[in-house]
Amino acid sequence: MRIRLDIAYDGTHFRGWARQPSHRTVQGEIEGALARVLGGDPRLVVAGRTDAGVHATGQVAHVDLDDAQTERMLSRRSRGPHRDPVEALAGRLRGVLGAYADATVTATCAAPEGFDARFSAVWRRYAYRIADDTTGYDPLERSRTTTVRAELDVDRMDEAARTLVGLHDFAAYCKPREEATTIRTLLEFDWRRDASGVLVANVKADAFCHSMVRALVGGCVAVGEGRLRVVDLARIRDDLVRVPEVKVLAARGLTLTAVGYPAADQLAARAAQTRNRRDRD
Template sequence: MRVRLDLGYDGTAFSGWAEQPGLRTVQGELTAGLARVLRLDPAPRLTVAGRTDAGVHANGQVAHVDVPRARWDAVPGRSGTEPAAALVRRLAGVLPPDVRVHRAGLAPEGFDARFSALRRRYAYRVCDDPAGLPPLRRFDVLHHRRPLDLGAMDLAARSLVGLREFAAFCRPREGATTVRTLLAYSWTRDGDGLLVADVQADAFCHSMVRALVGAALAVGDGRRDVAWPRLVQDAAVRDPTVAVVAAQGLTLEEVVYPADGDLAARAHEARAVRTLP
């Protein structure tokens, strides 16, 4: 049975999503929790929508796991509750407090947490108050020491949207394409005075969101002009002058999927290598 898991986590104390020997990771904690609750040996294999880096948070992460039917049916025990609700409740009892599964349920036919996704939506939060960060936000907001021009940042960000080559904003990986469709990139101020980036794409390459934010901050504090990020993008080579900002301000807010009947087709489409027309 393929089970969809919707989860969130505070990435502060994690070395990212992916399991790594000797390091504490979200995948490691969740895999161990599932193995314990479902009584699986070996532990189940998880597929995730977005492999977040060390220190990155999530409110709307999605993963799937394939579970033997007998183990799924046995989750409620004698409680009489539905397996999905029982799994959420039992995972809450074994997972650490900085990771929580909000929902669980049988996935529709053709669902793949990674490849069926239409878009991932991230938020990056920045405080430019000279007094510094509010104490309760010190783990999910970046403090920028210079005042920021919101309008200039927003103009620069919007100029990067579209199907483009993002090599300038990505750490290259051998054999991987850096062509992506940036569906939305904008900046606003929220009710607490924080600058919030809304960054959405079909998929992201390594460090892409944090590099896009770094470019916008350089525009916002006057070190670069509004046209500079687009010039960097058009050069299509990794630019060492683009700062990759700290992970703490970044949160995966949402993963969007198509209607159930389109899941398999979307997964097939997403596996194709992206190229520019």
């Protein structure tokens, strides 16, 4: 039986998503809770592996349960508003993780046929928060906001961000990984100031390569500071060469906010298409 899990976490004290020996990771925490509730050795497949320090409010994963785990879940009498034992699993996991844990499971459900948390996804959305010298510093938001000691021009940053949208090779904005493609479709990229004056980037793509969002944000900050022109970000992208003016900003400002999937009858086809493309890469 395949279960979809919706997950949120404060990444400050995690060494990223992926399980690592001797390090605390989000995957390790959630899999540990699953093992305590259902037994066995559950393994999660995630929509997008986040780096150390990156947060999530809309992460998605799936787990395949064996017969014994499925029976253990279904035989448990549900308490509270959720009578469905699959939906009630989220509450049981939260109980194991703790009321004030920095990682939690917000919902669980039986995955539709063909669903794959990673390969069925059609887009991922991130937000990046920056407090500059025009805004006050909110200590309650310190774990998810990067501070830049400058006055940033959000209009120029927004204009520059929009020049990067589309299907392109983003090698200039990615940390290289052997045999990994850097071609991505950037669906949305824009900036605004929220009610408190904090700059917030909205970044949406079919997928992201390593450190891509934080490098894109770093390029926009260089524009906002006046170190680069609006037209330079697209030029740098098309030159396919990393430049020192584009800094990879801190992980603390980055949050995965949502993952998008197609209609249920298209999930399997999307997963097959994505796997084939990754195999060719």
